[in-house]
Amino acid sequence: MSLQSAAQPVILLGMHRSGTAMIARLLDELGLFQGAELQEDHESVWFLELNDILLKRVNATWDNPAPIRGFLENPEAFDLTSRCLADDLSSKRTREFLGKKWSNKTGQLLGYKKPWGWKDPRTVFTLPLWLTLFPAAKLVCIVRNGVDVASSLKVREVKELQRRREEFDEKKSSGDRFRIQRAGFKGSARCLTLAGGFSLWEEYVEEAERILGKVSNSKHFIRYESFLADPAKPLTELAAFCGVDSDEAAVQRAIADVGVNATRANAYAKDPAVAEFHSKVRASRWMTHYGYDA
Numbered sequence: 001m002s003l004q005s006a007a008q009p010v011i012l013l014g015m016h017r018s019g020t021a022m023i024a025r026l027l028d029e030l031g032l033f034q035g036a037e038l039q040e041d042h043e044s045v046w047f048l049e050l051n052d053i054l055l056k057r058v059n060a061t062w063d064n065p066a067p068i069r070g071f072l073e074n075p076e077a078f079d080l081t082s083r084c085l086a087d088d089l090s091s092k093r094t095r096e097f098l099g100k101k102w103s104n105k106t107g108q109l110l111g112y113k114k115p116w117g118w119k120d121p122r123t124v125f126t127l128p129l130w131l132t133l134f135p136a137a138k139l140v141c142i143v144r145n146g147v148d149v150a151s152s153l154k155v156r157e158v159k160e161l162q163r164r165r166e167e168f169d170e171k172k173s174s175g176d177r178f179r180i181q182r183a184g185f186k187g188s189a190r191c192l193t194l195a196g197g198f199s200l201w202e203e204y205v206e207e208a209e210r211i212l213g214k215v216s217n218s219k220h221f222i223r224y225e226s227f228l229a230d231p232a233k234p235l236t237e238l239a240a241f242c243g244v245d246s247d248e249a250a251v252q253r254a255i256a257d258v259g260v261n262a263t264r265a266n267a268y269a270k271d272p273a274v275a276e277f278h279s280k281v282r283a284s285r286w287m288t289h290y291g292y293d294a
Helices: 020-029 045-056 067-072 075-089 092-106 123-133 146-170 179-183 194-212 224-229 232-242 248-258 272-281 285-289
Strands: 010-013 117-119 138-143 219-223
Touching (some): 010 020, 010 123, 020 117, 020 138, 020 232, 020 248, 045 075, 045 123, 067 075, 067 123, 075 092, 075 123, 123 194, 138 194, 138 232, 146 179, 146 194, 146 285, 194 272, 194 285, 219 224, 219 232, 224 232, 232 248
Parallel strands (some): 010 117, 010 138
């Protein structure tokens, strides 16, 4: 059996901090298998590692993804890496993704027949490779207001900076390590500012639009704010698209279990500094494109 004839995945796409974890959790509740080992943000450790390798080998990172474009545009480099991935996805190593329960039943990923997929925002940039392996993959794209994304990223990175400051102030012995290794800032310096995080959001949504516009795969789009306002109907539609349980009772249970929080929509308006930034960028290309220019 080839990867093309295996059960095709649902690939969840969207910028970091755009609600992709919420959507992944909801779909998990409804029966979309996303890996035996998941991080707290519901990302498959197995597919995360593969995307890590892909980006690192071309000197790209989640907050500086641009270098991967040159690689994707080189047919020879692309073909070699695609063939390597095909071997890995056809091997017994996929049992690590399936876990003991399902690998005992199916052997490896090629034999798995239930709805499955994964979520990793960086897949926005590695998607062309994955589609050579899974040409009929279903694509779900989640979009959130870019200012709220930037604000959420900044909050996370500022917390990390503060944690490192506290480590420095403790003045503990660093043993064999340089002090900078223990207490120096480690994270995304780009996302320490609203402007930096917003420009990264622009990169992601532009790449997603570019790639999705070129492929004929089945696609489903979710606007984060609309989803939060009334999740039952869009979740039912999403579940049907993904081929998982779309029964009304199951959908309501999933919403309750995950704890969909409508107050997270348009959070920028609650912070004067972030609201001011929104007023400066709301007329930009992608804010206007998605209707966030009001």
